[in-house]
Each structure stands twice: as structure tokens, then as C-alpha cells.
Amino acid sequence: MAPDVENPLSVTTSNADGQTVIAAVGEVDAASADVLRSAIFEVVDGSGESNVAIDMSEVSFIDSSGLRVLIAGYKAVEAAGGALTVQAPSDAVVRLLEITGQLERFVTTK
Numbered sequence: 489m490a491p492d493v494e495n496p497l498s499v500t501t502s503n504a505d506g507q508t509v510i511a512a513v514g515e516v517d518a519a520s521a522d523v524l525r526s527a528i529f530e531v532v533d534g535s536g537e538s539n540v541a542i543d544m545s546e547v548s549f550i551d552s553s554g555l556r557v558l559i560a561g562y563k564a565v566e567a568a569g570g571a572l573t574v575q576a577p578s579d580a581v582v583r584l585l586e587i588t589g590q591l592e593r594f595v596t597t598k
Contacts, residue, residue, distance in 0.1 A: 496520050499527040507539035513546040516554030524554065528561035538570025545576035550584050562593065
């Protein structure tokens with residue numbers, strides 16, 4: 489599902505290589521961050537999956553609301569004994585993580 493004016497962020501969830509992959513497409517900001525938060529916590533709370541990867545290659549914009557969601561998700565997955573990683577981060581995501589000193593926290597793969 490592609491993002492639109494009403495919902496600037498879409499997420500899909502799949503399983504690959506023993507982990508859950510959440511693919512985010514669009515903008516992660518104050519208006520849409522709860523979409524990503526819900527996807528992360530649905531995986532952690534619902535399936536008990538301990539390894540979660542977030543594919544952020546198609547994220548065109550992310551602000552501090554998105555960063556808060558990533559940090560909260562990281563802590564929840566870590567508390568469940570797993571790891572949350574950001575895969576293929578877009579330039580916007582890399583820039584935010586670098587500026588805030590969070591790049592190393594999210595063992596990113598490009």
C-alpha cells in the first residue's frame with residue numbers, strides 16, 4: 489500500500505530469515521508516527537518475535553516523532569530479548585540518526 493495525502497506513511501510486515509521485517513514507505517512525522525509504532529508493538533506484543541528489522545529505504549522524511557518511535561521500539565524489543573535494526577536507511581533517516589547520535593544504536597545495514 490502506497491502512502492497518500494490522508495495517510496503519509498504505509499507499513500507492511502513480513503517474515504524473512506528468522507525475523508520480522510517492517511517496511512515503511514513515506515513520511516514518519518507527528519501525524520503518522522503512530523502507524524509505525526503500532527506495527528512495531530503489534531509484532532513485539534502479538535507474536536513475541538524477538539528480532540525486528542525496519543526497512544526504511546523508502547522513508548522520504550522523518551522527524552523527532554519518528555525517532556521517538558524507533559527508540560521506544562528498540563527498548564521494547566531489547567526487553568523481549570531481541571534486537572531491532574534499521575535496514576537500508578534512506579538519506580533522511582541516516583541524517584536524523586547521525587545528527588542525534590543514534591546511528592550506532594540501530595545496527596544499520598545498507
